[in-house]
Amino acid sequence: MPELPEVEAVRLELDPYFTHYRIEDVDVRRPDLRDPFPRRFRARLAGQTVERFLRRAKYLLATLASGDTLAMHLGMSGWFHVSAPGGPARVLDKHDHVIFHMSSGALIAFNDPRRFGMMTLLTPKQLAAHPVLSTLGPEPLSDTFDAAALARACRGRKTPLKVALLDQGVVAGLGNIYAAEALHLAGLSPMRAAGTIVTAAGEPRESAYRLAAAIKDVLTRAIARQTAKSYRSARFQVYDRERERCLRPGCGGRIRRRTQGGRSTFYCPRCQK
DNA sequence: ATTGAGACCTGTCGGC
DNA sequence: TGCCGACAGGTCTCAA
Secondary structure, eight states: OOSHHHHHHHHHHHHHHHTTOBEEEEEEOSSBSSSBOOTTHHHHHTTOBEEEEEEETTEEEEEETTSOEEEEEOTTTOEEEEEOTTSOOOOOOTTEEEEEEETTSOEEEEEOSSOOOEEEEEOHHHHHTOTTGGGOOOOTTSTTOSHHHHHHHHTTOOSBHHHHHHOTTTSSSOOHHHHHHHHHHHTOOTTSBGGGGBOTTSOBOHHHHHHHHHHHHHHHHHHHHHHTTOGGGOOOSSTTOTTSBOOSTTTOOBOEEEEETTEEEEEOTTTOO
């Protein structure tokens, strides 16, 4: 279930087990995930100390003493499970594909039934030139993301607003759920052309301000829920609520679902214009 | 340059 | 109970 808030929750959970610890060894239990593991993956990881453990968009990045960066993506179904030193050992699952043996004694298992996840090792040069990582848009919760940045990225685009929000080059880390939630909170239709939140002169319209604020709001609250461990029961305002009533006070519309870019979009036709 | 469709994989759920 | 299709929170590639 990984969009930005979930990946951030994973980062927070794993950080104490990765940062400043040495990867003693790695079990790689199959030749590939979405892509094959790089050559000498295990050899290049074994013995390396993790200096920093970061998130960028939906990627987790472990910076190693060697200078290489271990880049990981959870795909649709990826997750990590930690067995703390001295605690109960995890019973190996058939979808535990990679197991990090840390110098603390912790075991960190990457589990991913659908195998849409990825894991690779990048030299500093490869990291800087990475076709995806180097073209990501701004982090939505940073100061570099605001109405002006959003307007710049949407200017002149006829693609539907929802589709633009899923473009990681526009803003990094939104996925299908939070894109729908942000549009609902901002009161904007997912079908309107992305360029309509920008004036001809390139200035953000009021809708761009609302949308940028809604994105920050939705993600911030989702992260707070994640870290409070109450997210299992998380319900959304529009996502997965087809035919139910809109929860915006005073609206009372019916949530609809339609397909955009091959994915389900949920929205309220009454209050999202 | 954009955009849509299909591909990658397994699991789950609802209907019959 | 079993079978079948639809669908799933992501991304990539290819054709138009």
